[in-house]
Amino acid sequence: MKQKDNLQYEDDLNKKIEARLREMESKDYVFAKRFSKMDYIIVLLVVIFCFIFLIIGAYL
């Protein structure tokens, strides 16, 4: 009986997942604000800044 309930639950859960995926694939779904080009540039600058100071640190 419990096994049957679990299978039913899995089935319902999978249907819910499918429904969510359909919603995310629909044209009018609004995703989170994207990581912009500026964000990627900031990440790159942060990495370069850290890397330079790590090298400078070796001579302290």
Place this chain on the structure above:
Amino acid sequence: MKNNVNREVEKEAIFGIIPILQNEKLYGFLDAFLILSGYCIATWSYTQGSYLATLVGFKQLLIGAFLGAILMLAIYQLPVILSVRYGIDIWIWLRSVFGKRGVKVMTVVIIIINFPWYAVCAELFSSSMTNLAALFGIVFPDSLHAFLGILCVLIGTFIAYKGIGAITWTTRVLVPLLLSLGVMVVIVGFTSVPFDVIWNYKPENTGYSNNIIPYIISIEANFAFVITLIGGMSGVPRLTKKENSGFWAGVLGQGLSGSLFVVMGAVMAIAMQYVTGKMVDDPTVMLATLTVPAFALASLLLVAFANICKYRNTGSRFLSVWSYVEIFF
């Protein structure tokens, strides 16, 4: 039945495998930053700090702890952007790299790798509680030690089970308090001994003739330190409303808050070495030695809660992975 499924779906959406929709997302940058700070603040940070103090001078330690950590985090946290975009956890998007079976293996491996850390937390909670009782003149028998460790696991898991609201509120209270403790310990460390003792600190004998080697080892230790937190890199960011909030909360939560506690451990170790001749990484012993016992009491309580916090995060991770295991194994 339908209501049950809806409730379960809501739980799964928070902890488990279901992609979370944009309108269900909960966190801005600050909440995610505080939760991830709580995730990486733990008593092992002090151990890491005192270990680094045996390898490099204080200035090198500062650079390595903050910039080494942020450098590694800024690179390895980039896939978090996908977690925020599609509302999925690390265990889901890693399928694209390892395949479905590979992810099952990786899931178990990551949990096994991290478990000794959590055992350390339970152990430290237990000894903190024993010390706390001793301050009030109560002596716990040795047989209570294991029980107190298990209590830490149970309380943390209970908070996780109570859901995302309980996690958010305990985090909003505890993490700022823990960060304040960190700042306070650094101030106490710097004011209890001459400033130069810490600022110009260099280890007497690193065991290496070439100074570049211990520096490289310390940087590697910082990289390794932040990589161990990989298990928590997507669970919280997938609930954030913007991609850059999720990403920077991870980078700065671990890179700034976590590193602050590492530096705090180093400051304690250096100050204690100067005062007592021994490198000590226990904040309670340090505060009791360098200030007054009341500070030590506050520290003990916060350290105890920090370990519960860690188990709370483990608990939520466990619930998350368990739901994944239950459905797909």
